[in-house]
Amino acid sequence: MIIALDFVLRLALWIALAPLLPGIINKVKAWVAGRRGPPVLQLYFDLARLWRKGVVLSDLASPAFLAASAVGWVAIAAATTLLPVGPAGASLSFQGDFILLIYCLALARFCTVWAAMETGSAFEGMGSAREVSYAVLAEATLIAAVLALCVQTRSLSLPGMLAPATGAGAILLAGGLFIVLLAENCRVPFDDPNTHLELTMIHEVMVLDHSGPPLAVILHGASMKLLLFALLLTQAVLPTGHLAPAWAGVAIGAGVLAVTVGVGLVESLLARFAFRRVPLLLTMAFLLCLFALLIAWKGGAA
Amino acid sequence: MNETLNLLVGMAMGLNLLALGSGRLPTLIRTVALQGMTLGIMPLLIEPRFEWPVVLVSFATVVGKGWIIPSLLRRAMRTANIDREIEPFIGFVPSLLLGAGGTIAAVALSRALPLLPEHAGSMLVPGALASVLTGFVLLIGRTKAISQVCGYLILENGIYLFGLLLIQATPLLVDAGILLDVTVGVFVIGIIVDRIQRAFDSLDTRKLTVLRE
Numbered sequence: 001m002i003i004a005l006d007f008v009l010r011l012a013l014w015i016a017l018a019p020l021l022p023g024i025i026n027k028v029k030a031w032v033a034g035r036r037g038p039p040v041l042q043l044y045f046d047l048a049r050l051w052r053k054g055v056v057l058s059d060l061a062s063p064a065f066l067a068a069s070a071v072g073w074v075a076i077a078a079a080t081t082l083l084p085v086g087p088a089g090a091s092l093s094f095q096g097d098f099i100l101l102i103y104c105l106a107l108a109r110f111c112t113v114w115a116a117m118e119t120g121s122a123f124e125g126m127g128s129a130r131e132v133s134y135a136v137l138a139e140a141t142l143i144a145a146v147l148a149l150c151v152q153t154r155s156l157s158l159p160g161m162l163a164p165a166t167g168a169g170a171i172l173l174a175g176g177l178f179i180v181l182l183a184e185n186c187r188v189p190f191d192d193p194n195t196h197l198e199l200t201m202i203h204e205v206m207v208l209d210h211s212g213p214p215l216a217v218i219l220h221g222a223s224m225k226l227l228l229f230a231l232l233l234t235q236a237v238l239p240t241g242h243l244a245p246a247w248a249g250v251a252i253g254a255g256v257l258a259v260t261v262g263v264g265l266v267e268s269l270l271a272r273f274a275f276r277r278v279p280l281l282l283t284m285a286f287l288l289c290l291f292a293l294l295i296a297w298k299g300g301a302a
Numbered sequence: 303m304n305e306t307l308n309l310l311v312g313m314a315m316g317l318n319l320l321a322l323g324s325g326r327l328p329t330l331i332r333t334v335a336l337q338g339m340t341l342g343i344m345p346l347l348i349e350p351r352f353e354w355p356v357v358l359v360s361f362a363t364v365v366g367k368g369w370i371i372p373s374l375l376r377r378a379m380r381t382a383n384i385d386r387e388i389e390p391f392i393g394f395v396p397s398l399l400l401g402a403g404g405t406i407a408a409v410a411l412s413r414a415l416p417l418l419p420e421h422a423g424s425m426l427v428p429g430a431l432a433s434v435l436t437g438f439v440l441l442i443g444r445t446k447a448i449s450q451v452c453g454y455l456i457l458e459n460g461i462y463l464f465g466l467l468l469i470q471a472t473p474l475l476v477d478a479g480i481l482l483d484v485t486v487g488v489f490v491i492g493i494i495v496d497r498i499q500r501a502f503d504s505l506d507t508r509k510l511t512v513l514r515e
Contacts, residue, residue, distance in 0.1 A: 277325070280394045284323055287402045291316075294406060 007081070007091045014080045018224040019043035021260050028264025043223060050216035058209055060120035068118070069214040072111030073221040079104035080228055084159040086235065086252045087245035095156045098146050102139065105184070105228075108221065109135055115214075116206035127205030130275075134190060134202070137282035138183045144289035145177050149236060152296040162232075163241030169292035174237045176292065178262070179285035181229040183278075185222065188267040190278055230259040304424065307347045311429035314340050314459070315405055318436040321456060322401040323394055326387060327448055331375050334452045334459075337433075338367025341459055345477075348469055355474045359481075366481050371455065371488045378492035379448055382499035389506075392443030404435035426463055433460030445506050447495050451488065458484055 023040035030037020039045075057065065082101045084090035090097075113132060116124040148169060149161040183190045186203035195201050207218050234255030240248040273281065317337040324330045342363035349356045390397065408431035417427060437457025441450055458480075465477065502509050 280323055280325075280398070283395050283398050284319075287319060287398065290402065290406075294409065298409070 010091050018227045021226050022223050024260045025264040028261050029268050032268035047216045051213050053212040055212040058119045061118045065115050065118040068111040068115035069217050072108040073217045075104045075108040076221045076224050086240050086248040089159055093157050093159050097157050112206055119209040123205050127202050130202045134183055138180050141176055141180045141286040141289050144293055145173055148293035148296045162235040169295040170237050172288045172292040176285045176288035177233040185226045187263055189270055189273045192272045230256045233259055308425040310340050311425040315429055315432050318433055319401050322397045330452050331372050334455050335368050335372040337459055339364050341462055359474045359477050366485050374488050374492050378495045382495050388449050389445050390443050397439050397443050400439050401436050405432040408432040426467055430460045430463035447507055451491050
């Protein structure tokens with residue numbers, strides 16, 4: 001009973017806190033540009049507004065169109081239950097849970113792409129093709145990063161992998177994971193979340209034909225994914241296992257905030273890359289994580 | 303001390319990959335300059351005692367590779383008035399992967415080499431092999447004469463790293479001579495680049511296969 005209550009409470013906390021991050025990013029962007037910007041809680045208002053609206057369906061869309069957005073959200077929510085948060089630990093953890101985490105995220109992506117293809121729009125097919133082709137490289141990077149953590153800590157579950165310090169490879173991992181965070185969440189060097197030109201959009205173009213509650217679910221899922229990656233990055237780099245629980249919590253909170261502000265700064269100071277440059281950046285991220293793996297492996301052998 | 307040295311060699315290896323991935327000539331030149339300076343301070347770390355010749359050679363390397371050679375290259379680029387974009391034969395992603403594969407192979411295989419016991423834990427040999435490989439990839443895979451010069455400089459940096467293993471055995475005069483050679487070489491290449499530009503209206507080395515009166 002207590003376990004179930006704990007599970008529900010954690011999930012509720014994740015759901016409630018996630019939409020803060022895009023708000024903070026937008027605030028940072030507005031601040032750099034010298035504007036006042038939307039309130040930090042803007043996404044909550046947007047979600048509430050969307051939830052009350054009706055749904056417009058394409059004639060071509062099968063029921064899977066609605067199901068896919070729901071399944072995608074559930075997959076991300078499932079992934080959040082696997083990620084430990086500092087001293088509080090994870091709701092679920094077992095040997096090899098990181099593989100389930102990676103595949104939950106892959107399932108969520110599959111669902112978004114599926115729903116996008118259901119509408120029968122040419123633009124959405126294009127966006128899906130781009131999303132999937134970037135994901136191939138981003139996923140390889142994520143797997144290399146997780147493998148590096150695995151080899152470093154000789155542990156096969158996320159709580160054991162994320163607690164101790166990562167040593168010399170931490171800087172490489174931080175760089176690689178930050179690039180993956182930007183790519184997976186469709187932030188600026190890869191995609192512009194504010195763009196409204198179909199030819200250059202990736203994520204935004206896939207959700208063009210969604211409206212009302214399904215769009216709200218997709219937006220909320222995206223914010224949870226951002227929080228998930230920010231937490232993963234923070235805990236992979238910070239040695240939170242050695243701190244007292246209260247300080248570890250503070251350190252993780254500060255780390256997530258720093259990552260979020262960093263995303264906002266990147267978004268204000270960089271322009272979106274040309275498509276042909278994107279695989280290069282993702283390859284660099286992959287190599288960063290690969291070298292972190294090499295350092296972990298060599299350090300373990302010596 | 304050995305730790306700092308390994309960190310510097312690691313940095314030089316990272317700069318190798320940056321050189322392979324950079325798409326603009328000024329970035330490439332800056333990367334090579336930074337690598338030269340990183341290599342320049344290594345003799346100070348290897349030599350346990352403070353000796354004037356070592357300090358002098360180290361200083362000359364930092365100034366020569368970090369300042370004189372890059373400014374010669376930049377001047378050549380300016381006078382030849384060339385496009386700053388690099389057009390690769392081997393694309394950026396394949397050359398990066400080649401470089402990374404070479405680096406990993408160098409780290410993994412250097413254990414199999416019959417090295418002296420005092421060099422076994424050092425990253426100098428893998429760093430040298432990786433730099434030589436990167437230099438080769440840049441020499442083969444780029445079309446512009448100046449990026450090929452940068453490849454040649456990275457190749458030379460790799461050989462210099464090998465030379466650091468023998469720092470106790472070779473006279474420093476040799477090091478100084480090599481440095482002078484490289485500087486003069488880049489100086490001459492700067493002039494040649496200008497000539498190629500005037501004769502062919504381009505620095506693309508693919509066009510050099512055509513004979514002209």
